[in-house]
Amino acid sequence: MTEPTLRPVWRNHDAAAERDVLAFWREGRLLSQDVDLATRLNELCVIAYAGNKVVAVNTAVLTRLEQVHARVAMLRLALAADHRDLDLAASVLQLAKDQLQDWAARHPEERVMGIAAVVQTRGLGTKGNEAVWLPSGLAVVGHADGGQQLRLAWFPDATID
């Protein structure tokens, strides 16, 4: 299997990429009935392609994480069933962080201070045990009642309220 190629798409509004992602979501039944597609497409951050097919989609929602009194980009990642690969996930997350960090530095008025994610550790094997994931720097900052980890990686020079 050839390694997927990653495409950074944060705030690009690339019509072809959006079309491909819609197909991916449709096939994976990842869209709820009441979803606002325009909003969802605006959250696109990184897409992974295997040939012409989308195999992973990462989105980012800018939101305040009250636990740390800061605005962060909450990441989500959907992987095609035949590409549930930890290396691919790590590569996507790293590219997402790089993009968002760069964008945040160019848009200081947005006050986005890092990336975060809620992680279901089932299926991660020993990776789920690591307190800090490298190279993204996503570190455990808490757990939800169901056992999901909340991870956060601060951008350089991130400030808090």
Added chain:
Amino acid sequence: MAPLLERRHFRLEGMHEIDYRPAWKRSDPVIERDAEIFWRRENALRPTANVTTSLSSLCAAAYRSKELVATASVSARPIPNLRCTLAMYRCFVAREMRERGIATGLTIFSRDLMEAWSSEHPEEQIVGLGAIIRSRLLVQNLDLAVYPKTKLALVGYSRRGLQIRVYWFEHARISKYWPGFQLEDTDSDDADEFENVIKG
């Protein structure tokens, strides 16, 4: 013993060098004697403090010439929301010696000391250094999410609104099995801070 645990760091502070000495699990009679004298002189002990327990928590000490000017203490505490045990760190600097970087130097020394010790004692399962930031001056003057020198990173706030920061050791692993536990009564007021810590 690993070289790191033996090393003394010398830092320039004004015209005086500061000597950071390891104290963790050493029962060093000189440091223990000096620490008790220092704490009493500085009124750093609470009325209910158990001095023996406090001395056994000593992690490191900072000396200027022969005078002890700061102490660092550590106690291992399970942190429910992080599902791990951290070395909870406290530092006390003599009043006339504050704002000279001694706390930072002592914290870095203690951090590295505990990381090396933890790596050599995996059975203790201490995976990072934690701290509750009680210094109003520090909070007001440094609003960075990650302190640049000590690398202590904000993970949340206590019930009383104090910052909770963690430095994860390189070998840190989070347990997937965390059946819950009961906080024990201790003579540390950290216990109150950690009940229902880090509310999302």
